[in-house]
Amino acid sequence: MYYYIIVALQVLCFYHCYKNNKEYYWYFIIFFIPLVGCIIYLITQVVNKKDVSIISEEITTIINPTKKIKDLETAVKFSDTFQNKINLADAYSEIKEYNNAILYYEKALDSGFKNDPYTLNKLIKCYYKVGNFDKVIAYSQKINLEKEFQESIYFYGLALEKKAYFKEAEIQLKKLDIRYSNYNERLELSKFLIRRNKNAAAKEVLKEMLQEIKSMSKQNAKRYKAVFMEAEKVTNEL
Template sequence: MYYYIIIALQIFCFYHCYKNGKEYYWYFIIFFIPLIGCVIYLATQVVNKREVSIISEEITTIINPTKKIKDLEKKVEFSETFQNKINLADAYSEIKDFNNAILYYEKALDSGFKNDPYTLNKLIKCYFKVGNFDKVITYSQKINLEKDFKESIYFYGLALEQKGNFEEAETQLKKLDIRYSNYNERLELSNFLIRRNKKTDAKEVLEEMLQEIKSMSKQNAKKYRGVYIEAEKIANGL
């Protein structure tokens, strides 16, 4: 039992350390002096009790993802409220079971919330993940993505491409070409432009990204190192 408690503490501390971008030496302290290292980390780095509770729940979900699902299913069985269905759908989405997530998001919409924009936005991602691009387009056109759900413009643009509406796809994806942000989406925009044989435009997007990352502080540049390598690789291939 003692051994499992130590392992659980280490998992908690590693997770908190990773999530909050703590210094690397904490990983060594937690790993090489498990009990004392964890106690020191908790005492000096974890000060918010609410945060501890949330992360503990997240760790439980990682270790046993079906427990959260079963608990939420029981809540839906007991009371089929809109929020209970949304919570269950969210849990399915978290474990990438998008078909079941879609099922319960759709059931939630049928509970008198047919045009709820937040639920529709969640459905956009899920339908994209299962390859139902018609639904992605339909739901994207029901809500104001540009005003409230900019992250979903990415799914909308790529769905339009899949359905052959290349001009509108480009219009949508270019909305994400914003300096010092949306790096993964801008990588996809460059790939889209290459697929459309617009290599000059693609290179311009990539070179802007590379220049931005070069001008960042060392810490931020390190954060986007993977993006930089990929952007450089694509640019060199043009």
């Protein structure tokens, strides 16, 4: 059976090779290294080359993240456009170099896109990560978080707490208390309520979360296992 599968795969590759006028050396690779040769041919010649390029780029980024940064820095030097600066800032943000990310996001805003909401939203996370809570609050108030950037309400709420705007912080964090979603954010809401000596309200949030995760499929419950365990721990400590 295995033999016939290999032969069928070879025939398929030979046919594709012939139909698309591929180089002759592919015939030798497919014939003399049957399985491996066919796999190499399919990946490099049949699979969408754009997809292969993307996968290759992602692997290179994982192995050598600084290469992507250097390439994007070169792009900015060659063409100092808004998009090139955003791409470089995004790359810095991906590797958690938030100060550098902030630098290029701000430069992008200065190039005629002062109130671009998507850039401002990215800055909210970066400024939170470096502990600049004043900037988090200022930029959060410039865009409609509820309409387009709900994930940033989390950073906004916690930044408000850091600056002692407790009432407003609670209002913002409670916007994330949506059933069957936002488990990490709701866990943080419960901890915020505990810090504000509102244990009964915190228990209610935790109780709902635990019940929801218990009623999930095994696959989804496994996904939120860490949140479930932390929620149980916080509940038991109350």
